[in-house]
Amino acid sequence: MMDQFKTSNTRGLIAVRRGVQILFFLITLFIGIKFYLFVAQLESGAAITLDRPPGVEAFLPISALVSLKYFLCTGIFNTVHPSALVIFLIICATALVVKKGFCSWICPFGLLSDHLAKLHLYLFKKQMDLPKWVDLPLRGIKYAIAGFFLWNVFFKMPVAALDQFIQSPYNTFADVKMLEFFTKISFTSFWVITVLLILSVIVRNFWCRYLCPYGAILGVISFFGMGKIKRDDRNCINCGKCEKVCPGRISIMEKAQINSLECSACLRCVDVCPRENAIGFSLLSGNAPMGQKRIALVLIAFFTVGITAARLTGRWQNEVTVDAYRQHILRSRMPWRIPAGIDPEKMEKMIKMMQTSKFPKTMTKQ
Ligand code: SF4
Numbered sequence: 159m160m161d162q163f164k165t166s167n168t169r170g171l172i173a174v175r176r177g178v179q180i181l182f183f184l185i186t187l188f189i190g191i192k193f194y195l196f197v198a199q200l201e202s203g204a205a206i207t208l209d210r211p212p213g214v215e216a217f218l219p220i221s222a223l224v225s226l227k228y229f230l231c232t233g234i235f236n237t238v239h240p241s242a243l244v245i246f247l248i249i250c251a252t253a254l255v256v257k258k259g260f261c262s263w264i265c266p267f268g269l270l271s272d273h274l275a276k277l278h279l280y281l282f283k284k285q286m287d288l289p290k291w292v293d294l295p296l297r298g299i300k301y302a303i304a305g306f307f308l309w310n311v312f313f314k315m316p317v318a319a320l321d322q323f324i325q326s327p328y329n330t331f332a333d334v335k336m337l338e339f340f341t342k343i344s345f346t347s348f349w350v351i352t353v354l355l356i357l358s359v360i361v362r363n364f365w366c367r368y369l370c371p372y373g374a375i376l377g378v379i380s381f382f383g384m385g386k387i388k389r390d391d392r393n394c395i396n397c398g399k400c401e402k403v404c405p406g407r408i409s410i411m412e413k414a415q416i417n418s419l420e421c422s423a424c425l426r427c428v429d430v431c432p433r434e435n436a437i438g439f440s441l442l443s444g445n446a447p448m449g450q451k452r453i454a455l456v457l458i459a460f461f462t463v464g465i466t467a468a469r470l471t472g473r474w475q476n477e478v479t480v481d482a483y484r485q486h487i488l489r490s491r492m493p494w495r496i497p498a499g500i501d502p503e504k505m506e507k508m509i510k511m512m513q514t515s516k517f518p519k520t521m522t523k524q
């Protein structure tokens with residue numbers, strides 16, 4: 159039944175997954191640094207020599223959800239954060255083929271989680287997982303968070319409210335706010351992140367397993383997807399090695415096909431299996447075994463094709479002007495709240511004074 163699993167094609171190739179993770183991490187880092195420099199130029203009032211990298215919108219999933227419903231209701235692809243929706247759609251599409259492959263192959267938090275799990279092993283010398291009766295309800299949290307956002311966006315927001323949200327300054331400059339979340343991190347955010355990191359060392363994959371709503375959405379989509387891990391009882395010797403390394407803590411040996419929402423197509427189970435043709439990842443048709451290299455190619459192809467198509471159809475770059483970004487940044491640097499009824503001309507004059515540095519430095523936030 160499953161002679162298609164040529165495990166020798168995949169064994170020893172975990173390095174491929176790590177390579178893809180590092181590649182996407184470097185791309186994310188490049189985008190982050192470029193956006194940081196773009197904002198820094200705006201803040202300094204210097205001439206703008208850098209373009210805003212559209213990929214930064216990958217970190218705006220709520221904007222993407224609102225844009226998706228707006229697109230479904232009106233057929234209009236919003237121009238405020240179009241790449242947020244493009245990236246969201248690409249990631250969801252990958253789940254139909256390679257399960258939650260995005261989590262274990264591309265997401266920078268997945269890479270971080272992997273390393274924190276290694277630190278867990280180093281510190282505790284063995285894998286310590288939460289008991290099932292604690293694990294199961296905790297796993298429900300990420301579905302509850304995802305459900306909350308989906309319910310509110312898809313069932314509670316009328317089209318007019320979607321449009322208002324998309325055009326609002328809150329959404330328009332969400333990329334700058336997201337950057338400032340890290341560069342000007344608040345006391346509370348710092349401690350929340352620190353606690354999450356510590357929890358991820360104590361409990362393997364804490365963030366991904368219990369809290370990440372993106373992973374929850376991908377898990378549900380992947381349930382209906384084509385790619386599945388399959389185990390062949392005839393060749394399996396029930397050694398349990400696959401279950402031991404599975405980051406999703408899936409009971410692999412009990413099943414012939416893994417439909418679990420937790421499977422991230424990491425292929426660790428395939429890599430450690432001592433038997434030929436006992437376990438493998440394949441599409442539902444069953445004739446195309448996918449090793450690490452094929453999964454890597456599929457993921458890279460999805461992103462390359464999706465982003466190229468978005469570029470060619472004008473759905474990649476946003477249409478928020480550099481001037482609008484500059485004015486937002488200057489406004490946010492003012493130490494007082496601008497009264498709602500202020501004369502726009504006076505406001506404009508103040509902004510120009512700040513731009514030309516004639517504004518007293520003590521009146522601006524350092
Ligand atoms: S590692 Fe391979 S042989 Fe061992 S239980 Fe898993 S599928 Fe069976």
Ligand code: SF4
Pocket residue numbers: 387400403404405406407408410416420421422423424425426427428
């Ligand atoms: S080890 Fe296997 S079953 Fe577990 S998440 Fe990875 S691919 Fe899925």
